[in-house]
Amino acid sequence: MGRPLAVALVSGGMDSCVAAALAAREYDLALLHVSYGQRTQERELRAFREIAESFGVERTLVADIGYLRNIGGSSLTDENVAVERANLHRTGIPSSYVPFRNTHFLAIAVSWAEVTGAEKIFIGAAEPDSSGYPDCRESYYDAFNELIRVGTRPETGIEVVTPLIQMKKSEIITLGVQLGAPLHVTWSCYGNNDTPCEDCDSCVLRAKGFEEAGIPDPILAPGKQANKKG
């Protein structure tokens, strides 16, 4: 008997990479990446392919939901909405929020899981550093699992699992290093495709996380590391 199968959503960023590394301890992996017309989608897709290669996973699916660009409303997909400079003390929901985005991702993951027979769906959502996105909260995933229960074949037992949901970025980084997750091929920046802008929410959160973890970010040149603690 082979191991059971899990779908892991892999964006190209660190959190989903660490969630996939956790999944790989118990499950064979099917890796799903979704392009949604975001500014950095080519760079993120490259990171996805490098992560899949690092895990040695051949069962991959890249889904394009570029229609989100036509819907607009977010600085990540709508050229009329500017990417804000980092402000981790902002209150409310930032302009990078793509309305209901994770529902699109999970719908694809569930359809794929139902066809492939996967039992679990791993997603790297983390509430503490989620920028206040409503669809990164634990209550959202509870509601989604109820939707799966009533909306799929009766014999389906698919469940979305969120192993990082209560972890801070620095804890996720530490765990990723312990698991040997390929953080060196991940990509977090919202703004650029070549070098991290170090100015968007996502870059600043990443830098803060590595700094708090006391670990150098493997994607930055040694001279650009944040100062270590202490």
Added chain:
Amino acid sequence: MGRPLAVALVSGGMDSCVAAALAAREYDLALLHVSYGQRTQERELRAFREIAESFGVERTLVADIGYLRNIGGSSLTDENVAVERANLHRTGIPSSYVPFRNTHFLAIAVSWAEVTGAEKIFIGAAEPDSSGYPDCRESYYDAFNELIRVGTRPETGIEVVTPLIQMKKSEIITLGVQLGAPLHVTWSCYGNNDTPCEDCDSCVLRAKGFEEAGIPDPILAPGKQANKKG
């Protein structure tokens, strides 16, 4: 003050057309059509455009989720799965079931509603003639509305409404005729793009509905009408 806005999902078939006609009594309409790699997607898109024109609605969105074809698992999208001949007494879920399909549709509708400020999402789901699809049941829509509540901005009050959920096909047809819904431009067949095959579940359900309603189907030539009742 204009009227409030509602998104109506319009597949090209009869049920969603009647649901949109109901919505039009109270709301300005934004019409959403989703292509998902189904065999008859060009014909359904043509029906969508003709329905939008009949309603005089200019605010339309066509979203392509063709990745469902890559996922497969359904006779509607997977060329390796045959379209079954009609069998309305079949038990269990038919081969045309696209796993979790309506979740993809509703995710798009919610994202669009959140950006446009629409208050309601009308969907023509009907349980009695739903072929047993799990995502056509009332409990599924209750769960989805909970997901919206927890997964969107706090000030969002979007709700999915299913005005036809307990109606039989014949009742939907009668209501559509009463409302002046443009049933003459709708399309139901799962099999063909030119003339209805009259052999798939969807064609047979449609014919049975018109027969029970005692109304001729406007898309069939007079000689091909089902016999009227009595």
